[in-house]
Every structure is written in structure tokens, then in C-alpha cells.
Amino acid sequence: MTGTPGRRVRLKHERISSELAREIRSGRLRRGARLPGEVALAERFGVSRTTVRAALAELSEDGLIATRTGKGSYVLYDGEPLDNPQGWARALASRGVDSRVRVLSVVAGRAPELAAHLPDGARVVVVERVRELAGPDGTPARPISYERATLPAVGPLADLPTRGLTGSLSAELVAAGLAADHGEQRAACRRLGEREAALLGRDVGTWFLHTCRTSLTAQDSLVERVESLLDPEHFELSLTFGSDA
Incomplete structure (x- = not known):
């Protein structure tokens, strides 16, 4: 070399x-x-x-x-769209929202449900995080979302469980040469389980917005799957559409 x-x-x-x-x-x-x-x-x-x-x-x-894409679904925070390619942390900061992300775990594993988009026998990296609003005048931060991201254990992502996540996931994907070409996003409402309620500081059974976004390359390989539980006081989902003409 x-x-x-x-x-x-x-x-x-x-x-x-x-x-x-x-x-x-x-x-x-x-x-x-x-x-x-x-x-x-x-x-x-x-x-x-x-x-x-x-x-x-x-x-x-x-x-x-x-x-931007001509069609798709976007998460809104207090009525304002969050630019997913940019990364939520930077998108929130650009709108004057003081937030921070607390990394809960970064572990290697397997994802049989994503096997069609992974090489045979390939492992994945699972990152769990809680996003919090900074509390005013030293008051405790308030969690507003729980996120579980599943990434292919390829390139520099393979050693992410060892070195830990110190920056944004968007930057990690770019460094690994992964760029989304297409995918899907689903949304529903569901009640928080015991662990989720404890992490988010809410009562068990509280309703949260649940989204699952799967991003794929042009070759249908996995870029990332992100499952999020979002506080409906702040988050909503917007669907945009238009003519194919």
C-alpha cells in the first residue's frame, strides 16, 4: 500500500x-x-x-x-419535520431543541427476520438508546423516545460493540459505505411494557407511537432497521404523496 x-x-x-x-x-x-x-x-x-x-x-x-423524496413518511417533532438522512440529533438541534442521547447498549447478535437482506450467516449490531430533553435549570432530563437500531455487522460497524458508539449512527453508516436507496416505514400505537416504561419514566400501559423503519440499499441489502417508541406529546407521523406524472 x-x-x-x-x-x-x-x-x-x-x-x-x-x-x-x-x-x-x-x-x-x-x-x-x-x-x-x-x-x-x-x-x-x-x-x-x-x-x-x-x-x-x-x-x-x-x-x-x-x-428529499417525492413520496414517503416523515416523523414530526412538535409539528416540524425531522430530516432522517441528517440525523435526528442534528435536526432537533437545528430547531432549537436541547436534547441528548443516552446509549443503553451496543451488542452483536442475529436477526433471522432480516435474513433476506443479509449475507448467509451474517451477524448484526443492535444499538439501544433513549433520547432525552434537557431539563431547565438543572431539573432531571425527560425521556421522549426509545430507539432500537439493527445494523449489519460489516466494515467498521463490526467492531462497534467493542469500541462503543460515541457519535451519530448516521456517521457510522456513512463510514461503512452504507446508503439507503429505498425501504418502508410502519407506524402504530401501543402500550409500554415494564422495561420500556422504566426506561422512559412512564407508567406501564402508557400509549406511545411505535414506528419501524427499514432502509435498504439498491441491492436490497440492509442499511438499518430502527424501531422507535415516541412520546405522542411531541411526535407524530406525516405522510406525503403526489402524482407519478
């Missing part, structure tokens, strides 16, 4: 996102302007569309672009 000793070789999507970031910051690409399509960018840089998606996800993580 060649290169400057001690200097990490950047991945393809990192080089692309860096180049596009320079063009945005220099004004060559206006902030808010529509970028060329994935096919055009893939041809320009001589890479796959999967690599382009990873680069766009990194730009979104850095707040330089915002990706």
Missing part, C-alpha cells in the same frame, strides 16, 4: 463529498440548488451510484445539502 506514512487513505465517497463540498462552499454550486442526478454524478466521478449515495449522505450529515 502506497501513500504518505500515517495518513489515512480517503474512501471514494469521501473524495467525492469533499470535492462537492468545495464547490458548494466556493459558490460554484449554490446552497439549496438541485444537484445533478445520481447517474450524472456517477458518470462524472467514474463510480457506482451506491458510492454517490454515500457521498450525498455525508454532505447531508455536514448540513450542506438536504435530500
Whole structure:
């Protein structure tokens, strides 16, 4: 392997996102302007569309672009949409919401229900977190959501149980070269069980919004599955739709 000793070789999507970031910051690409399509960018840089998606996800993580789809379902916080590609923590912070995430556990395991989207015998990483609102004037933080994320144990994600999660899951997925192409989200209301009620500081049987979002690559491989229990005082689900024309 060649290169400057001690200097990490950047991945393809990192080089692309860096180049596009320079063009945005220099004004060559206006902030808010529509970028060329994935096919055009893939041809320009001589890479796959999967690599382009990873680069766009990194730009979104850095707040330089915002990706939108014509149709889909979105979680709202106090009536305002949360940008999932950007990551909820940053999306909440951009709206002036002082929140923090408490990581409960990061463990390796298996997910038979996701076998169709994983290589044979592949393991997964399961991350459990509670999101809390910062309490005013030193009062205790109030939990507003419980999240359980299941990720494929590939690339740098494989050692996540050992090193722990210190940043955002969105950044971890980008580092692993995983970018969502499609998927589905389901929502329902259900009552909290004993463990969930204890984690969220609520009574057993309290109604919460339950969502399950499964994101897949263009090849139908798993990017992540996130199950969330959301406080209905703050969260709701919005469905957008439009003509195919």
C-alpha cells in the first residue's frame, strides 16, 4: 500500500463529498440548488451510484445539502419535520431543541427476520438508546423516545460493540459505505411494557407511537432497521404523496 506514512487513505465517497463540498462552499454550486442526478454524478466521478449515495449522505450529515423524496413518511417533532438522512440529533438541534442521547447498549447478535437482506450467516449490531430533553435549570432530563437500531455487522460497524458508539449512527453508516436507496416505514400505537416504561419514566400501559423503519440499499441489502417508541406529546407521523406524472 502506497501513500504518505500515517495518513489515512480517503474512501471514494469521501473524495467525492469533499470535492462537492468545495464547490458548494466556493459558490460554484449554490446552497439549496438541485444537484445533478445520481447517474450524472456517477458518470462524472467514474463510480457506482451506491458510492454517490454515500457521498450525498455525508454532505447531508455536514448540513450542506438536504435530500428529499417525492413520496414517503416523515416523523414530526412538535409539528416540524425531522430530516432522517441528517440525523435526528442534528435536526432537533437545528430547531432549537436541547436534547441528548443516552446509549443503553451496543451488542452483536442475529436477526433471522432480516435474513433476506443479509449475507448467509451474517451477524448484526443492535444499538439501544433513549433520547432525552434537557431539563431547565438543572431539573432531571425527560425521556421522549426509545430507539432500537439493527445494523449489519460489516466494515467498521463490526467492531462497534467493542469500541462503543460515541457519535451519530448516521456517521457510522456513512463510514461503512452504507446508503439507503429505498425501504418502508410502519407506524402504530401501543402500550409500554415494564422495561420500556422504566426506561422512559412512564407508567406501564402508557400509549406511545411505535414506528419501524427499514432502509435498504439498491441491492436490497440492509442499511438499518430502527424501531422507535415516541412520546405522542411531541411526535407524530406525516405522510406525503403526489402524482407519478
